[in-house]
Amino acid sequence: MDAALLSQYVVNGLMQGMMYALVAVGFTLFFGVLNVIQFSHGDVLMVGSFVGYSAIMGVIAVGIDNPYIALAAALIAAVTLVGLLGAVIARLFVLPLRSSPPLNTLLITLMLGTVLRESVRLFFPHGSHPKRFPPLLPTDSIAIGGFDLRVDSVMLLIAGLLVIVAIHLVINRTRLGLAIRAVAQDEETAMTMGINFRFVVLVTFVIGSAVAAFAGIMNGLYYNEINFNSGLLLGVIGFAAAIVGGLGSIYGAILGGFLFAALQTVGAVAMPFDSAYKDVFAFTVVIALMAWRPTGLIAERVSERV
Amino acid sequence: MGDKTLDIENVYTAYDKADVLEGVSLSVRPGRITCLLGSNGVGKTTLIRSILGLTAPREGRITFGGRDITGMSTHRVIATGIACIPEGRKVFPKLTVTENLRIGAYQVKAEAAIRERMNEAYEIFPRLAERRSQLAGTLSGGEQAMLSIGRGLMSSPDLLLIDEPSLGLSPLFVKENFNVIQRINERGVTVFLVEQNVRQTLAISHYGYVLGKGRVVAEGEPDTLTDNEEVNQAYFG
Ligand SMILES: Nc1ncnc2c1ncn2[C@@H]1O[C@H](COP(=O)(O)OP(=O)(O)OP(=O)(O)O)[C@@H](O)[C@H]1O
């Protein structure tokens, strides 16, 4: 394989890994604070990409042709509206089901995902057709020792990395992050310490969903296309990545995301004759990993003994 | 400092259907150590949970400093100046010692006050200072007990609810624990102490109640309770 092709595989793998990691972080955060699976999370991402797309179309429609203004509009609109959507989902569908079996939450959010998906298909103008997401970032390439790197790819990867660092800082360095970690470990004791449990849950859903919206825009910018049903597979992969990494562990989720993308890349390299095989390969390995390490790759470091 | 009375009036609390508390009334007077004795499963922890709003009473009234706190959200109850050292310590195993203390001061906004109290906690328990950046889950049982007490003091509460602090500790630690509780009270914190360890509890308390099955069955000054043969026979064997 020549260097150009290899670099393409690597960049593509990193990009997908970044998106999976960002989706998986949401699953793991939600599971952390509430022990629930928010199964419509992938569709929330898709809504983010459509909100971003609409914002870009809006900016273009009023005659502004600066791509960075369009990008900023897309990001602000997607992150705020989808963050709000996350809070609404938590408030209406997740918190009220707290005393019922977790399976109910999984089921209700699974159905909610279908509602989001079908709503975009039915009510978005020509929603059933893929939409062309305009390339807003510079598409020229820079050559680094035999590799040709596209500037937009590098920018997206750096932006994704910054989001991961930001999540890390919020969780580990802020009062809110401390509250999120406390609630994840022991919700009643967290309340006993004076933490407003419902507020922490809502904010966690805002953060996780806003990150998914960011990933949705990343997805649009990278593939230059968005689709009403693109969230489904991304959701399943993000969920699988979170499980493989150890549900509840943020670093596990990130690791799981990149691992899944690496597996897909290996699958694609080994079986270049049909791209569908890469998913079959990646999911097969994930299933094997789950059977081998049922609690995830990042094991609990301390016992939960009281 | 503690100048508010906690009044519990005719409280009934149930988990599902059956009442665990069946009309409990008692008063925790400011500045004192009031204890609640009673054997396994009579509802002592349930009473603490009722005060904190973790399991809201289905009937009755709980007031603190004249303010009705019955069934309030737990974080609001804490905001009235109440803190709790829960049964089984309940330190956060995957937070460091420092983070555990910090969370005890979650509603305190002033960073200076938080630091000052943290230093105080480390002065009372030098063992914790040595382990400040260790995860709480790696501490010994005795150290976790110290951490739980330190965490309970971080909000500088008017009233401290303490649920069976000596449970699972070695006799030496138990003795030290009672000393610490007494010192906390001497600094002006009102204490409501739930215990099964009758003699040592009464030795430091100003007033005591005995809980039978969901009801207060005896109350009085410590010496009257110690001498109360009936109580001894019935509840402490
Ligand atoms: N979360 C709960 N759900 C249902 N029932 C409970 C719950 N917690 C306690 N109970 C029941 O309520 C009764 C009183 O329990 P509680 O924990 O208040 O007793 P306690 O006096 O604190 O006992 P101990 O000395 O063992 O701590 C027990 O019969 C117990 O089984």
Ligand SMILES: [Mg+2]
């Ligand atoms: Mg108890």
